[in-house]
Amino acid sequence: MLVVTRRDGEAIVITPEGGPEIKVVMIRNSGSTARVGVIAPQNVAIDREEIHLKKRAGKRNG
Numbered sequence: 001m002l003v004v005t006r007r008d009g010e011a012i013v014i015t016p017e018g019g020p021e022i023k024v025v026m027i028r029n030s031g032s033t034a035r036v037g038v039i040a041p042q043n044v045a046i047d048r049e050e051i052h053l054k055k056r057a058g059k060r061n062g
Contacts, residue, residue, distance in 0.1 A: 020044060 004012055006026040014022040021045045027035035038046050046057065 006012065008026055008028055011023050011025040014024065016022075020043075022044065023039040025037040025039065027037050029035075042047060
């Protein structure tokens with residue numbers, strides 16, 4: 001796991017080999033919560049982890 005410190009408005013960029021560029025932007029950090037924006041192509045699924053796990057469990061059971 002890579003841990004980075006970002007201020008409001010700053011970003012990190014994820015570029016998988018052969019894949020699309022994904023940008024994660026720190027929108028606002030206030031205490032124990034952070035608002036994060038994700039910029040990615042429309043064909044890239046972006047979910048909160050709990051939603052991702054539910055979708056994955058549904059595919060196994062379905």
